Amino acid sequence: MRLRYSLLLILSLFIAVPRAAHALEITEYRALREPVVDRSGRHLWAVRSFKEEGVPHRLAVDPATLQSFDLPAADLAPRREADADFYATRLGRAVKRYTAGPHRLQNGGATRAETGADGFFLTVDLCPSKRPFERELFEAAAALSTGRAVPVAVMVTGVWLDSHPDEVAYLKGEVATGRLAVTWVNHSWHHHYDPKVPLADNFLLAPGTDLRAEVLHLEQQLLSRGLVPSPFFRFPGLVSDGAAMNLLSELSLVPIGADAWLAKGEQPRRGSFILVHGNGNEPKGIRLALPLLKGTGVHLLPLAAAFGD
Template identity: 40%
Template sequence: MMRLILFLMLCWLPLSAVEYIKHYEIFVKQYQENDTLFLISRRFELSGVTFYLTTNTQTLQTKVLSLDASRLMPLDENFSKTPFAQQLTNATALATKGGATHATTEKDKAIYLTMDLCPSTKKGYESDFIEQLTKQNGTTPIAIAISSAWKDHHEKEFTALVNNPLLQITWVNHTHTHFYDPHLPERENFMLHVNTDVKAEILGVEKKLLEEGITPSVFFRFPGLVADEKLMRALRETYFLIPLSANAWIAKNEPIKAGSFILIHGNKNEPQGITMLEKKLPEVVKTYQFHTLQEAFVQ
């Protein structure tokens, strides 16, 4: 509740009007601010005020704003020319890979750390690794792919991550329930399961983050990195989310290279990956520089 109050304060709403988000929905428009085109992808109500989730199509940064509805226009050909639209198209073409595996920009020595928080019955999170990471690297950009199913059972851990001053976090949508059945084959599992409610899976975790005063990013990671063309088309045409895969899944012993999307799990379900990266950290910090995920897609 305190984060929701802070969110309301930043949006200049009276504290007496605190309530939970209502009518969270897909709402696609664009608006112009000086020379920058902004995408609007969601709309919701909070304390009787309509808010919009917006994306700067040049920087890929998201922000929640209350806007004059008369400024909002349908998407046109100008949107399709933006860096965001181009990266969205490119990443959603990679169905067999589950999305973008590495940076599309060329930044010397840049790497991108991503940490998944899939549902887990294990208590805690990889806090010792986070401590080692920030001790050796200082303030560190990290993309955390979070599922509601993890957050709902790890509120203390979630709060610790949010309040860690040494983490520069980009919050990635990792679905609401993160369905997984160990008895099903991969092509019938995760979001490819016949009963998947795609809308609920995507919007559910976004709403939870917003109610914590956290703005979701434009990035999405498929559970298991498993997707098909239908799901990719939904991300591109309905939800406007850039899917992320990885080319340096540490537990699979995939090497880190310049431009790599590094994948580890912070939920204690894959400790071997954490151990392996801890051993590599001194050399990684010496050789590369961690960058924000947005920088992987825009100059």
């Protein structure tokens, strides 16, 4: 079983998958960490380099706002800062704090807002699934708009992304019309799971898993669809170990857990990271989330607002 999973993982990452219409060609994708400045004078950290339709690009993050950008490399100039300076930024502090030990097997990383937050953080997992998409959840969130886009963190897997082009188009449309502000969070490419295997050897901890490939391939496919990956990552099953956390630190990613997984009976409080599944796999969570979203005084916050200055 382990050898079979390893072979399938390797093959699926290198065999061409059907590309969405008008998908961008993203090649030569690799991780880095370089201080840069854009044409407006904004200080950023480039965390990935790649070519987009043959043109050199960078995935860059504003370390103060935690917003990501897909930018032509020609629009960026290097800055004189050491790698250690990264950890003095808001982003770097979050990466360091939430990837540091002691490491729990489940629900490591950030699980709620660092400071008092006047609202909730809605995180929606899109794991591999053939069940209907929970559009009603996103419609209920969008209905909270009072003239501004409603923030939602979408934890997307590559298998779901590849097999649900209409749903991806719907979410992009909601963003384009200003109803939703989606933070695209990496949830791995395959989201492997075997219900018969202990957690310590399951999900991304399954022997033979190439975690780096799981992370970077998903980012590459998001960019090919015009979606910019955020500097956040959610482990499938919320399962991780020290080696996985160390890799996230190397990749400049903040791990996102949850303290209000609704289907498990966890009650949200102000500042909670609410976890529901929007892929049809966990209807109980949706049944609990809808009354919450349709209640009075509900305020959803962007994931970046959970982290201190």
